[in-house]
Amino acid sequence: MGLNKLTMKEVTLRDVAKEAGVSLATVSFALRNSPKISQVKRDHIQQVAASMGYRQNPLVSASMARIRGTRAVNYQATLGWVNDSPDADAWKSSKMYLGAQARAEELGFVLDDLFLPEIRMDEPEVNVRRFCQIAQARGIHGVLLPEPYRWQHAREPWPDMAVVVIGHITCHAHHTTLSRQARQSPYNSVVAGIFTNLWAIYDALHERGYQRIGLTGTDWLNQFWDNQLRAAGLEFNEILPAASRVAPFMLEYRGKKVPDSFRTWIKDQRPDVVIACIFEVGGWLEQLGLKAPEDIGLANINLGPLEQGWSGLDQRNELIGAAAVDLLSSHMIRNDRGVPLYPKRVTIPGIWVDGETTRPMKD
Numbered sequence: 001m002g003l004n005k006l007t008m009k010e011v012t013l014r015d016v017a018k019e020a021g022v023s024l025a026t027v028s029f030a031l032r033n034s035p036k037i038s039q040v041k042r043d044h045i046q047q048v049a050a051s052m053g054y055r056q057n058p059l060v061s062a063s064m065a066r067i068r069g070t071r072a073v074n075y076q077a078t079l080g081w082v083n084d085s086p087d088a089d090a091w092k093s094s095k096m097y098l099g100a101q102a103r104a105e106e107l108g109f110v111l112d113d114l115f116l117p118e119i120r121m122d123e124p125e126v127n128v129r130r131f132c133q134i135a136q137a138r139g140i141h142g143v144l145l146p147e148p149y150r151w152q153h154a155r156e157p158w159p160d161m162a163v164v165v166i167g168h169i170t171c172h173a174h175h176t177t178l179s180r181q182a183r184q185s186p187y188n189s190v191v192a193g194i195f196t197n198l199w200a201i202y203d204a205l206h207e208r209g210y211q212r213i214g215l216t217g218t219d220w221l222n223q224f225w226d227n228q229l230r231a232a233g234l235e236f237n238e239i240l241p242a243a244s245r246v247a248p249f250m251l252e253y254r255g256k257k258v259p260d261s262f263r264t265w266i267k268d269q270r271p272d273v274v275i276a277c278i279f280e281v282g283g284w285l286e287q288l289g290l291k292a293p294e295d296i297g298l299a300n301i302n303l304g305p306l307e308q309g310w311s312g313l314d315q316r317n318e319l320i321g322a323a324a325v326d327l328l329s330s331h332m333i334r335n336d337r338g339v340p341l342y343p344k345r346v347t348i349p350g351i352w353v354d355g356e357t358t359r360p361m362k363d
Contacts, residue, residue, distance in 0.1 A: 011054040020048045076108035077332055079325065080135045080143035083115045084127065084153055096146060096166065099318030103325040111325075112138060124152035132159055141337065142328050145187075146321075154185040157339070162331035165189040166324045168224055186339045188331075190324040192302070192315040193347040194225045198232040198275070201299055201313055204352040205273050208361050210297055214246040214271030216262070221277050222250055229277065246271045258284035266290075273297030273358065279306040282357075298357040302350075311355035320348045 017027045022045065029037050030045035081100065083091055091097040091113075104111040114134050120126050127150070135143060141160070147167035148154045154165045165185045198215070205213050215233040222229040233248030249265045262284055274281060274296060282298060285291075292298040300312035323346050331337070354360070 011049075011052045013054075016045065016049045016052060016054050019052060020045050076329075077142070078110045078112050078138060078140050079104055079328060079332075080114045080131075080138075080140040081111055082131055082143050082145045082148075082153070083113055084119055084131075084145075084149045086119065086149070088113075088115045088117070091146060094317065096317040096321040098321070100144065100146075100321030100325050102318075103322035107325065107329050109325070109329065112140060114140075114143065119150065121150070124150055124156050128153055128156040128158060132161060135161065142332050144324050144328060146324075154187065160337050162328060162337045163187045164324050164328040164331070166320060167191055168194075168226060186343055188327055188340055188344045188346075190320050190327060190346045190348065192317075192320060193349045194228040194301075195232050196347065197301060197313050197315065197350045198229070199236070200350065200352055201275055201301065202232075202236055204361075205275075205297065205299060205358065208297070208359055210273040210358075211244050212246050212270060212272045213275065214265075214269055214273065215248040215275045216265075216281055217248070217250050217277040218254055219250050219252050254278050254280050256280065256283055258287040263288060271296070273299065275299050275301060276312075277301050279304075282307075282310070292357040293359050297359065303353060303355075307355075309356045311358040312353060313350040314353050315350040316348060323348055 013024055013027050013031075017024050020027065022030075022041075026037060026041070027045055027049070028034075030042045031049060033042060081091065081097065085091075101111045114131055116127060116130055116134075131143070131153075135141075142162035143158065143164075145154050145163065145165045148165070148169065151169040154169050165187050166189065168191055169185055202213060213236070215229065215236075217229045230248050230250060237245040237247075246269045247265075249262065249269075251259060251261055262281075266285075266288060274285065276282065276298060277300070279300075282292070285296060285298065290296045298310065300307045300310050302315050303310060303312045327344070327346060
């Protein structure tokens with residue numbers, strides 16, 4: 001059969017068998033490296049399969065493995081959780097990882113940590129190649145990239161892998177000249193709905209009687225979230241009367257000592273509640289002699305362990321992790337790998353949580 005006739009449809013085992021001039025069973029043995037046929041014949045058939053573009057579906061393989069009794073009944077395949085952080089345990093106790101792990105188990109998948117003890121900071125292509133080698137050695141054909149420590153990893157080719165990115169791509173300061181298109185991942189992704197979440201916070205604070213709502217953030221976070229922080233603050237101000245408008249405050253500094261620019265912003269803008277994107281804002285208000293909620297309200301856009309007792313938004317990271325597994329498993333079922341033609345972005349909205357740093361909702 002001419003190879004050009006196979007380019008319009010998926011290559012099957014039957015196609016490989018016909019091209020190689022052998023039986024279906026022989027092809028199956030060869031692709032599983034079975035000792036039932038000679039190494040020479042195995043190599044020949046594998047070369048024929050590769051030249052025809054044949055790709056083995058890991059879920060079909062898992063089903064056949066179940067039939068042969070070599071796998072647990074509920075096993076589908078193994079998914080890789082790529083940890084490119086310097087800390088091997090960076091994700092182990094996070095809601096995002098635990099949510100992904102729980103969802104993987106529900107669907108019959110195993111979630112396996114992929115960690116490199118040494119990341120080559122200026123050679124992302126080398127890192128990705130090493131991650132792929134680890135994954136392939138473990139029989140992994142689909143990976144999750146959770147909030148990559150090195151954003152370039154979500155831009156690199158992952159050969160013969162199904163890929164889903166979790167979270168927005170980090171753009172470090174020295175990459176701010178890159179266009180948004182140049183920074184965006186070509187892969188499907190699952191993210192928190194930053195713009196939607198900010199509006200949920202604004203609505204919740206208005207229901208609690210706050211009129212002058214001040215949004216604070218950092219330039220880095222604003223870039224990280226595709227400029228959605230500043231955009232939401234500016235759009236919200238457009239629907240308010242002039243007397244209630246508070247200019248969004250973005251800064252580069254984050255540390256324990258209150259910045260002079262923040263002190264000036266509080267004095268000039270006079271917000272009656274502050275939406276914080278970083279934990280340090282709570283300490284800055286205390287240094288200015290402002291106690292929440294008596295003197296000023298305080299809410300956080302992404303409540304975490306550091307914001308115990310705060311009001312704000314739970315971004316429901318466990319659902320983000322679970323949705324990423326759902327998306328990746330759909331790739332695995334269809335045997336889709338590589339860069340999708342039309343990348344999808346799944347957005348998960350957060351929910352408001354009442355804490356001790358804002359007054360209660362009006363009756």
